[in-house]
Structure formats: structure tokens, C-alpha cells
Amino acid sequence: MVKGEVKFFNGxxxxxxxxxxxxxxxxxxxxxxxxxxxxxxxxxxxxxxVEGDKGKKAVNVRKV
Structure with missing residues (x-):
């Protein structure tokens, strides 16, 4: 799994x-x-x- 930070999210x-x-x-x-x-x-x-059609995609995302 990769760790990261949410840069932007439109609810x-x-x-x-x-x-x-x-x-x-x-x-x-x-x-x-x-x-x-x-x-x-x-x-x-x-x-x-994962590699998507338009670039990298995050799947199975969970907060740390």
C-alpha cells in the first residue's frame, strides 16, 4: 500500500x-x-x- 495526503476532494x-x-x-x-x-x-x-486510462488511480483508499 502507498501512503499519501489528500490534495483536493470535491464531496x-x-x-x-x-x-x-x-x-x-x-x-x-x-x-x-x-x-x-x-x-x-x-x-x-x-x-x-493502479494505472487508469488517464493516469494513476487510487483504489481501496482508507484514512490512516
Whole structure:
């Protein structure tokens, strides 16, 4: 699992972006991939990284 921090999350549109630790590419995250609760900017999370059609995606996301 990868650790990271939520950079942005739009609760109305149910998507956002997570910055992984280090210098990695930001990951797109959809609400359907969050295990429980909502995400907010600054939340620390763990997630699995997968390659999506438009770049990196975070799946199986959970707050730390």
C-alpha cells in the first residue's frame, strides 16, 4: 500500500486527488474507492495504486 495526503476532494462531485509520499504522480480518487467516510484536504491515507486510462488511480483508499 502507498501512503499519501489528500490534495483536493470535491464531496459534491465525489472525486479528488491524492499526492503520494515522495515525488510521485498525483492519483485520481473517486468516492466509490474510499472504504469508509468522506475525504477532506489534508487527510492522510493509504491506498493501492493502479494505472487508469488517464493516469494513476487510487483504489481501496482508507484514512490512516
Amino acid at each position: 459534491t462531485k465525489n472525486y479528488g486527488f491524492i499526492a503520494p509520499e515522495g515525488d510521485g504522480e498525483d492519483h485520481f480518487v473517486h468516492r466509490s474507492e474510499v472504504e469508509s467516510g468522506d475525504l477532506e484536504k489534508g487527510d492522510e491515507v493509504k491506498f493501492e495504486s
